[in-house]
Amino acid sequence: MNLHLSGIGISRGIVSGRVMRLSDWPQVSERRLPPRRVEGEVSRYLAALQRADEELGTIRSGIPAGSPPEIAGFIEAHQLMLRDSTLSTAVIEIIRARRCNAEWALKLQRDELVTAFESMDNPYLRSRRDDVDQVVMRVQRLLIEGATRKNRQKPDDNDDTPLILVAEDISPADIISIPRRGVAAFVTEMGGPLSHTAILARSLRIPAVVGVHHARRLLHNRETLIIDGKRGTVVASPDEKTLKSFRRLEREDRRHQQHLRQLKGAPSCTRDGCNVSLQANIELPDDIGAARRVNAEGVGLYRTEFLYLNREDLPDEEEQLAAYRKVIRAMKGAPVTIRTLDLGADKPLDPEHGGHISPNPALGLRAIRLCLNQPTLFRPQLRALLRASAYGPLRIMLPMIASLEELQRVQALIGEIQTELDEDGLRYDPDVPVGIMIEVPAAALASRLLAPHVDFFSIGTNDLIQYTLAIDRADEEVNYLYDPLHPAVLQLIDMTISAGKRAGIPVSMCGEMAGDPGYTRLLLGLGLNEFSVPPTTLLEVKHLITTSDSSELARQCQRILRSASPARINHMLAELNQA
Ligand code: PEP
Ligand code: MG
Numbered sequence: 001m002n003l004h005l006s007g008i009g010i011s012r013g014i015v016s017g018r019v020m021r022l023s024d025w026p027q028v029s030e031r032r033l034p035p036r037r038v039e040g041e042v043s044r045y046l047a048a049l050q051r052a053d054e055e056l057g058t059i060r061s062g063i064p065a066g067s068p069p070e071i072a073g074f075i076e077a078h079q080l081m082l083r084d085s086t087l088s089t090a091v092i093e094i095i096r097a098r099r100c101n102a103e104w105a106l107k108l109q110r111d112e113l114v115t116a117f118e119s120m121d122n123p124y125l126r127s128r129r130d131d132v133d134q135v136v137m138r139v140q141r142l143l144i145e146g147a148t149r150k151n152r153q154k155p156d157d158n159d160d161t162p163l164i165l166v167a168e169d170i171s172p173a174d175i176i177s178i179p180r181r182g183v184a185a186f187v188t189e190m191g192g193p194l195s196h197t198a199i200l201a202r203s204l205r206i207p208a209v210v211g212v213h214h215a216r217r218l219l220h221n222r223e224t225l226i227i228d229g230k231r232g233t234v235v236a237s238p239d240e241k242t243l244k245s246f247r248r249l250e251r252e253d254r255r256h257q258q259h260l261r262q263l264k265g266a267p268s269c270t271r272d273g274c275n276v277s278l279q280a281n282i283e284l285p286d287d288i289g290a291a292r293r294v295n296a297e298g299v300g301l302y303r304t305e306f307l308y309l310n311r312e313d314l315p316d317e318e319e320q321l322a323a324y325r326k327v328i329r330a331m332k333g334a335p336v337t338i339r340t341l342d343l344g345a346d347k348p349l350d351p352e353h354g355g356h357i358s359p360n361p362a363l364g365l366r367a368i369r370l371c372l373n374q375p376t377l378f379r380p381q382l383r384a385l386l387r388a389s390a391y392g393p394l395r396i397m398l399p400m401i402a403s404l405e406e407l408q409r410v411q412a413l414i415g416e417i418q419t420e421l422d423e424d425g426l427r428y429d430p431d432v433p434v435g436i437m438i439e440v441p442a443a444a445l446a447s448r449l450l451a452p453h454v455d456f457f458s459i460g461t462n463d464l465i466q467y468t469l470a471i472d473r474a475d476e477e478v479n480y481l482y483d484p485l486h487p488a489v490l491q492l493i494d495m496t497i498s499a500g501k502r503a504g505i506p507v508s509m510c511g512e513m514a515g516d517p518g519y520t521r522l523l524l525g526l527g528l529n530e531f532s533v534p535p536t537t538l539l540e541v542k543h544l545i546t547t548s549d550s551s552e553l554a555r556q557c558q559r560i561l562r563s564a565s566p567a568r569i570n571h572m573l574a575e576l577n578q579a
Pocket of ligand 1: 439462463511512
């Protein structure tokens with residue numbers, strides 16, 4: 001009997017295997033202690049913290065060589081959380097003040113922390129709630145000695161069917177500590193595409209579906225399960241017909257991935273001879289390895305705000321220069337587009353450093369607005385960027401520009417800093433290109449007027465769609481309205497590409513839409529010839545480029561642009577993609 005469940009596919013791949021449920025939240029006993037036992041309980045708690053720390057240390061030292069660098073970072077973050085006073089001193093105070101047993105005190109403190117995290121508007125910080133749970137769960141298991149170990153199921157060595165973990169949530173540390181042999185995928189009830197677990201699953205290429213409600217209640221140990229990590233589908237106890245069709249898909253998928261790898265060295269060129277530049281989006285200097293592995297022609301978007309997050313101090317000019325130089329050098333002469341700080345909204349700046357909590361953060365002091373409002377924050381970055389331009393082909397990209405005035409204020413600042421650098425005898429490229437992201441509808445509508453003032457455009461569809469359709473991209477309640485194919489969005493993209501062409505400046509797209517193979521042909525048809533995409537999807541996009549005829553697509557896309565009906569647009573796009 002097929003039981004179909006759906007969730008959010010966060011890491012693609014089709015896997016069939018059998019369910020292995022991770023033990024659920026341990027049952028916590030709640031006991032009031034006699035005064036003489038309180039200090040003993042404190043020691044028991046401290047010993048569990050120490051053991052949890054050691055456990056994570058062992059996991060960390062066993063990280064396989066060549067694993068993505070963020071793995072160690074995730075584990076380190078959990079170790080820091082374990083050592084933080086919110087989990088040590090605060091819990092000990094509860095044990096002493098309320099004479100609770102350690103498990104109960106930890107549960108009380110966990111509930112308090114989770115309530116605080118859940119009330120945060122920022123989805124990144126909200127997702128840190130999962131880290132709290134993962135760390136607390138580890139300590140609880142150690143406190144309830146023995147029981148947890150008994151609950152943990154181990155793969156049956158005589159059965160080599162792949163295992164699919166099913167859990168309420170899985171911590172990044174657990175993903176790598178579970179023996180890799182035999183564990184092929186996971187399904188969780190919690191989590192979203194922004195969580196660390198999701199990021200890690202993607203970089204480790206472990207297929208996964210998260211947000212599957214009641215997965216633990218509905219899925220049973222050892223039951224056969226199929227998951228499709230791209231579409232977010234989970235099928236339990238599939239009948240022979242379903243199993244066969246998924247296996248076919250799995251084989252096709254594997255063949256397709258092999259084929260994609262062969263495209264690595266191939267030119268990115270359409271069948272009718274149009275060259276298309278395929279560049280990579282990166283978040284941290286270390287991501288450059290992934291970009292180079294797929295032969296990205298450059299970096300089309302380096303989101304520098306990640307240098308500023310998860311730390312107490314701000315990176316100074318020298319630290320920034322070192323990070324930018326590292327990326328430029330690693331790209332060995334290929335162009336690198338570095339975006340100036342896009343803090344605010346879902347990536348808030350700490351209030352200690354001048355961050356504001358606006359009533360509506362996405363419409364507030366964000367990105368270029370924040371930088372122009374706080375020159376002490378912006379100047380060191382511009383100095384570092386200009387200095388980095390001496391080391392290779394750098395382009396400076398400004399986020400969230402809505403008017404010519406904002407652009408001119410930045411250009412004036414750059415002029416001032418160039419004079420300062422001349423006085424300081426520091427090198428820079430005086431002709432470093434300065435371009436803007438087109439991600440506010442106003443900029444797209446005025447793109448024809450803005451184009452003569454900039455060196456390039458890069459379309460940021462993530463925000464362009466959010467602002468055009470008035471849908472907060474971080475709000476789960478309205479996410480379903482987020483539609484890259486909305487006629488208004490398509491008109492704005494078309495307008496921007498045409499304005500860039502008319503002015504003779506390059507137009508790239510670096511929003512998620514550029515990396516979604518479902519839109520590659522549409523964008524080619526609209527005349528886009530520079531894509532900046534996550535390294536994981538670059539070869540897929542290249543495959544579509546090499547199998548397309550751009551002049552034919554241009555004709556078909558004119559029909560799409562003339563339609564106001566979403567159903568009709570979807571239908572025409574499907575035809576385009578099938579050809
Ligand atoms: C965008 O808005 O499309 C974009 C690339 O920037 P970010 O996702 O960082 O806002
Ligand atoms: Mg943006």
